[in-house]
Amino acid sequence: xxxxxxxxxxxxxxxxxxxxxxxxxxxxxxxxxxxxxxxxxxxxxxxxxxxxxxxxxxxxxxxxxxxxxxxxxxxxxxxxxxxxxxxxxxxxxxxxxxxxxxxxxxxxxxxxxxxxxxxxxxxxxxxxxxxxxxxxxx
Numbered sequence: 001x002x003x004x005x006x007x008x009x010x011x012x013x014x015x016x017x018x019x020x021x022x023x024x025x026x027x028x029x030x031x032x033x034x035x036x037x038x039x040x041x042x043x044x045x046x047x048x049x050x051x052x053x054x055x056x057x058x059x060x061x062x063x064x065x066x067x068x069x070x071x072x073x074x075x076x077x078x079x080x081x082x083x084x085x086x087x088x089x090x091x092x093x094x095x096x097x098x099x100x101x102x103x104x105x106x107x108x109x110x111x112x113x114x115x116x117x118x119x120x121x122x123x124x125x126x127x128x129x130x131x132x133x134x135x136x137x138x
Contacts, residue, residue, distance in 0.1 A: 003078050010046070013061075017044040020081055026090040031098040039085045047072070 005018040054063035092098035
């Protein structure tokens with residue numbers, strides 16, 4: 001992880017702004033293979049002394065409430081910011097082998113990820129449960 005930070009003052013508040021860069025190993029939720037998620041995001045945080053003060057700030061500010069000693073834990077701060085940028089459902093990029101595998105095995109179909117102009121309006125939608133009809137459950 002790489003983090004840059006610049007501290008400044010806006011009116012009565014201390015502001016920290018910078019950029020977070022990290023690469024996280026995650027598991028693709030489509031093919032269950034390992035993948036790297038690259039995070040490169042700017043951030044801007046405003047330090048406040050209480051929850052009340054944070055609610056009084058305009059919505060454009062992202063407040064960080066300082067502890068009873070007027071401090072905060074830098075590692076926790078960056079960890080929280082990184083977690084906000086991790087995708088809820090990590091998946092390989094469009095056009096990857098993962099997506100080709102999913103198409104071949106009926107996990108996704110061309111109509112849901114392909115060019116909408118190429119998808120025929122007359123073709124019936126394939127149900128994700130169609131693969132179950134061939135199972136012998138007895």
